[in-house]
Amino acid sequence: MNQPESSKSLFLGGAAKATAASREKYVPRMGEESALEEVLVEDVAPVRISAFVGLLVAISSFTAAVAKPMLVLPVLAIALCLFALRKHDGRTKPVGTLAARIGLVLACLFGSTGFFVHHLKSRTLGNQAVYFARQYLELAARGEESLAIELQKTKPNRQVATMQLNEAYSQDESAMEQLENFRSGAYVDVKKAGLDTEWELDRRPRVFQKYGREKVDTYWRDPSGKFNGVIQVELEWSPAYEGEEADWHVSLFQVERELIVAPSVL
Template identity: 75%
Template sequence: MNQPESSKSLFLGGAAKATAANREKDVPRMGAEAGYEAVVVEDVAPVRISAFIGFFIAIASFTAAVGKPMLVLPVLAIAFCLFALRKHSGAAKPVGTTVARIGLVLACLFGATGFFVHYLKYRTLGDQAVYFAQEYLELAANGEEALALELQKSAPNRQVSTMKLDAAYELDQSAQEQLDNFRGGAYADVQKVGPDIQWELDRRPRVFQKYGREKVDTYWRDPTGSFSGVIQIEMEWHPTKDDESADWQVTLFQIERELLVAPAIL
């Protein structure tokens, strides 16, 4: 019995759509024993490339303990690994999730280690600089101008500890000129206030690096109000090198001044 033309077209169209749907769903593969088998696309495990990228960045993030800018590496590694561990649809587990979890642990470990290393380092440098700056203020207030000036020089350029500084400065014309300039700065204000003043920190010390050198800025004020300004003392840390022991050098001793900034050009 012949079917109507419209029914035949409808039947052939439905069969074509069903065949196309099965073709998208099933992918042939060669089996070990049974020849070709049908593999459902949803069962194919996707590869998370971000997991491997995050893992390699996490390995490199051990450098976070060496330099502060390297702390960006564990942050990047954590971002890549978390992205690789995002939710997935389908029955197959994505390839790389285990690698992403390992990278996440390494990034957190190296990142936390680097952060605490830098934090403890800067906290230690800040505390030491505050102590030596306070001792320097006391030294200047007591009128030890020659010794205070020597502490502004690097260790190799200082006079030997057994030499009498006052006599050495009297014999050296250049040293006398340096001493005269030193007397006209913040030293005169500190000495005028007197040695009985217990100078207090005006703000937290600022620990920073300049040209690869460790420096700390400290700011001091007179709690009695006899001196209304703020004394700025910048200290530089010299680590142990060869036969020289570690020490602090006073690189700046002045009354804090407001920085002059050029007005914006509109």
């Protein structure tokens, strides 16, 4: 019996779609017992490259405890590992999920360790800087000018402990110039406030790095009101090097000034 042309076209179109669907659904593969088998595409396990990249980044994130900028590595590793562990609609488990889980654990471990190491270091440096800055203010209030200037130098550049500083400064022209500059700064206000002034922190100390050097900014105010400004004492920490002990020195001693920013030119 002859079929209409329209029926034939519909039949052929349906057959073509079914053939294309079966080709998309099935992938040929060689089997051990039979020459050729057909396997569902859903049974093919996808490879998660992000899992292995995340694992490598997580391993390298141990450097987060060495340098603060390296804390970005565990954050990046966590993001990559979580992306690799995203949901999969297929029946077969993706390749790399185990590596992603291991990387996630390592990134969390190294990241948290690095964070607490830097937090404790900043807290320790801040507390030490506050103690030495308070001692420096008391030293300036007592009028120990020469000793205060020496404490602004690094330890290898200071005079020997047995030297009479006042006599040495009076005989050195450059030292006398340093002394005159020191007398015209914040030293005048601290000495005028008096030795009985109990300086208080105006704000929390700021721990930071500048050109690879550890520094702490401390700001002090006079609660009695004899001095209305704020004294800034910036200290720099020098780690132990070639047998020398770790040491602090005052890198900035001045009255805090408001920064004047020029208006932008449009």
